[in-house]
Amino acid sequence: xxxxxxxxxxxxxxxxxxxxxxxxxxxxxxxxxxxxxxxxxxxxxxxxxxxxxxxxxxxxxxxxxxxxxxxxxxxxxxxxxxxxxxxxxxxxxxxxxxxxxxxx
Amino acid sequence: xxxxxxxxxxxxxxxxxxxxxxxxxxxxxxxxxxxxxxxxxxxxxxxxxxxxxxxxxxxxxxxxxxxxxxxxxxxxxxxxxxxxxxxxxxxxxxxxxxxxxxxx
Amino acid sequence: xxxxxxxxxxxxxxxxxxxxxxxxxxxxxxxxxxxxxxxxxxxxxxxxxxxxxxxxxxxxxxxxxxxxxxxxxxxxxxxxxxxxxxxxxxxxxxxxxxxxxxxx
Amino acid sequence: xxxxxxxxxxxxxxxxxxxxxxxxxxxxxxxxxxxxxxxxxxxxxxxxxxxxxxxxxxxxxxxxxxxxxxxxxxxxxxxxxxxxxxxxxxxxxxxxxxxxxxxx
Numbered sequence: 543x544x545x546x547x548x549x550x551x552x553x554x555x556x557x558x559x560x561x562x563x564x565x566x567x568x569x570x571x572x573x574x575x576x577x578x579x580x581x582x583x584x585x586x587x588x589x590x591x592x593x594x595x596x597x598x599x600x601x602x603x604x605x606x607x608x609x610x611x612x613x614x615x616x617x618x619x620x621x622x623x624x625x626x627x628x629x630x631x632x633x634x635x636x637x638x639x640x641x642x643x644x645x646x
Numbered sequence: 647x648x649x650x651x652x653x654x655x656x657x658x659x660x661x662x663x664x665x666x667x668x669x670x671x672x673x674x675x676x677x678x679x680x681x682x683x684x685x686x687x688x689x690x691x692x693x694x695x696x697x698x699x700x701x702x703x704x705x706x707x708x709x710x711x712x713x714x715x716x717x718x719x720x721x722x723x724x725x726x727x728x729x730x731x732x733x734x735x736x737x738x739x740x741x742x743x744x745x746x747x748x749x750x
Numbered sequence: 751x752x753x754x755x756x757x758x759x760x761x762x763x764x765x766x767x768x769x770x771x772x773x774x775x776x777x778x779x780x781x782x783x784x785x786x787x788x789x790x791x792x793x794x795x796x797x798x799x800x801x802x803x804x805x806x807x808x809x810x811x812x813x814x815x816x817x818x819x820x821x822x823x824x825x826x827x828x829x830x831x832x833x834x835x836x837x838x839x840x841x842x843x844x845x846x847x848x849x850x851x852x853x854x
Numbered sequence: 855x856x857x858x859x860x861x862x863x864x865x866x867x868x869x870x871x872x873x874x875x876x877x878x879x880x881x882x883x884x885x886x887x888x889x890x891x892x893x894x895x896x897x898x899x900x901x902x903x904x905x906x907x908x909x910x911x912x913x914x915x916x917x918x919x920x921x922x923x924x925x926x927x928x929x930x931x932x933x934x935x936x937x938x939x940x941x942x943x944x945x946x947x948x949x950x951x952x953x954x955x956x957x958x
Contacts, residue, residue: 543647543650543721546647546721546724546725549725549728550724550728553728553731553732556737556741557735557737557740557741557742558741558742559742559744561742562744562793562794564691565687565691565693565698566687566691566693567792567793569680569683569684569686569687569698570684570687570788570791570792570882571792572680572683572684572705573677573680573681573683573684573785573788573885573889574785574786574788574789574792575785576673576676576677576680576705576785577677577781577782577783577784577785577786577788577885578782578785579673579676579677580673580674580676580677580778580781580782580785581782582673583669583670583673583674583778584775584778584779584782584952585770585775585952586770586952587668587669587670589669589670591716594669594673594712594716595716595718595723595726595727596723596727596730598709598712598713598716598723599723599724599726599727599728600727601676601680601705601709602706602709602713602720602723602724603724603727603728605702605705605706605709606724608698608702609702609706612695612698612699612702614699616706617647617650619699619700619702619703619706620650620654620703620706620707620710621650621653622699622703623699623700623703623704623707624653624654624657624703624707626700627657628657631661633660633661636661637660637661637662638661638662638663638665640663640666640896640897640898666897666898671896671897674778674892674895674896675896677781677785677889677892678889678890678892678893678896679889680889681781681885681886681887681888681889681890681892682886682889684882684885684886684889685886687882688848688879688882688883688886689848689874689879690848690874744792744793744794751855751858751929754855754929754932754933757933757936758932758936761936761939761940764945764949765943765945765948765949765950765951766949766950767950767952769950770952772899773895773899773901773906774895774899774901777888777891777892777894777895777906778892778895780888780891780892780913781885781888781889781891781892784881784884784885784888784913785885787881787884787885788881788882788884788885790881791877791878791881791882795876795877795878797877797878799924802877802881802920802924803924803926803931803934803935804931804935804938806917806920806921806924806931807928807931807932807934807935807936808935809884809888809913809917810914810917810921810928810931810932811932811935811936813910813913813914813917814932816906816910817910817914820903820906820907820910822907824911824914825855825858827907827908827910827911827914828858828862828911828914828915828918829858829861830907830911831907831908831911831912831915832861832862832865832911832915834908835865836865839869841868841869844869845868845869845870846869846870846871846873847869848871848874
């Protein structure tokens with residue numbers, strides 16, 4: 543993961559793009575790319591896996607840049623949030639149920 | 647990265663949530679969480695880092711689930727897309743420039 | 751407003767596109783177009799007004815289609831929601847304040 | 855439509871919220887609310903029409919504010935875009951087809 547982030551950071555340093563990457567701009571970029579990913583599924587489920595992978599890669603690329611910009615370890619924040627979600631969604635209560643915790 | 651994905655997959659298997667995780671539903675979920683991440687920056691730049699990390703973790707969590715569902719390695723698709731982007735945005739032409747390649 | 755919606759509906763009937771316009775697909779389309787609108791502001795504030803208008807029109811177009819599909823009057827649901835928001839955000843408490851009601 | 859926009863503008867003037875409504879912030883808000891609308895359809899199609907209407911109203915509310923901020927007539931820009939889309943998607947070629955014009 544660290545090497546991957548280093549690779550992404552280098553890519554952007556080479557282009558002097560870091561100046562554009564405020565947390566806010568990265569959050570906008572994640573939403574924009576998430577929209578492009580969703581477009582692969584706009585009208586039906588006949589998606590093109592290669593296209594989905596490219597758009598998914600774009601979303602993750604900006605996610606890793608944002609984590610780097612915030613100085614946090616992606617793996618750690620994901621595991622911490624998972625632990626928090628586990629408390630909100632105990633196994634015995636939410637097994638096989640997709641309802642949001644505050645609507646059950 | 648593999649351990650992290652295994653952890654996320656286990657979390658969802660424990661709750662029998664895999665049945666809800668079609669690629670389309672995961673793409674929707676990524677867009678929904680990207681909107682929540684953006685909300686941290688809706689009116690100004692005084693964001694709460696802890697809140698941003700939680701929302702970012704949610705986006706990445708669904709991204710890793712989608713990669714797993716598609717049977718692809720997140721690191722590999724990110725690096726492949728980076729190589730493709732590098733061709734579209736050669737260093738000498740795009741250094742310090744945020745304009746989209748098809749608008750320059 | 752009614753004539754505008756009739757125009758939009760006719761446009762889609764001419765193309766036999768109504769079959770693709772489930773509420774879910776229209777909601778996805780609104781999110782996708784909202785992402786394209788946001789792209790006009792991705793890296794800075796030097797937006798192209800003509801481009802913004804086109805993307806905004808796309809968002810509104812799908813919004814009106816969704817209202818039509820749900821059989822509701824756009825004006826009415828906007829005014830009803832405004833009344834509800836007015837209760838959550840009383841003038842004396844929220845004047846000049848952008849904080850969300852549940853965070854103040 | 856004009857009365858509706860006047861109503862929305864008054865609502866925001868009463869709260870002195872116009873200061874937060876730069877075109878960029880409104881574009882972010884549209885994307886955020888579009889995400890909340892999409893959440894009504896996240897895991898299945900058993901949506902709550904009342905909830906969908908509220909989220910749709912939020913999206914349209916910000917759309918009308920953005921049109922007002924840009925000094926454009928929502929109806930006019932929608933019709934203009936419809937005319938442009940009609941050229942890209944001629945009836946005879948795209949009848950019953952959901953494929954994007956640049957992919958057919």
